Amino acid sequence: MFSHGKHWLMLKLHIASSGRSRKDWAEDLGISRSFLSLLEAGQKRPSLELAVRIERATGGAVPVQSWVQEDVA
Numbered sequence: 001m002f003s004h005g006k007h008w009l010m011l012k013l014h015i016a017s018s019g020r021s022r023k024d025w026a027e028d029l030g031i032s033r034s035f036l037s038l039l040e041a042g043q044k045r046p047s048l049e050l051a052v053r054i055e056r057a058t059g060g061a062v063p064v065q066s067w068v069q070e071d072v073a
Contacts, residue, residue, distance in 0.1 A: 006066070007042075007062060007066035007067050008039060008040055008041065008042035009042075010061060010062045010066060011039060011040055011054065011058070011062045012040040014058045014061045014062055015036075015040070022036055022037070025057070028057055029050065029053050029054065029057060030050075030053065031050065045067055046067060048064070051064045051067045052064055
C-alpha cells in the first residue's frame with residue numbers, strides 16, 4: 001500500500017467538500033471511479049500526468065509534490 005504523506009486525505013477532503021460527485025471527479029480526471037477510490041484511500045499513487053491534473057482540478061489544494069515520497073535521497 002502507498003500511504004506516504006497526507007495527499008490522499010487532502011484529495012478525499014477536497015472532493016467531499018466540493019459538492020460534486022466522485023463520478024464527476026473521476027470523469028474530469030480521466031480515471032475510473034474505482035481508481036479514484038484507491039487514490040482517496042492511499043492505496044495507489046497517480047502518474048505524474050494525473051498528479052498534474054489533480055492539482056489543476058483542485059485549484060492547487062492537492063499539489064503535485066504532495067504525492068512525492070519525501071524520504072527519497
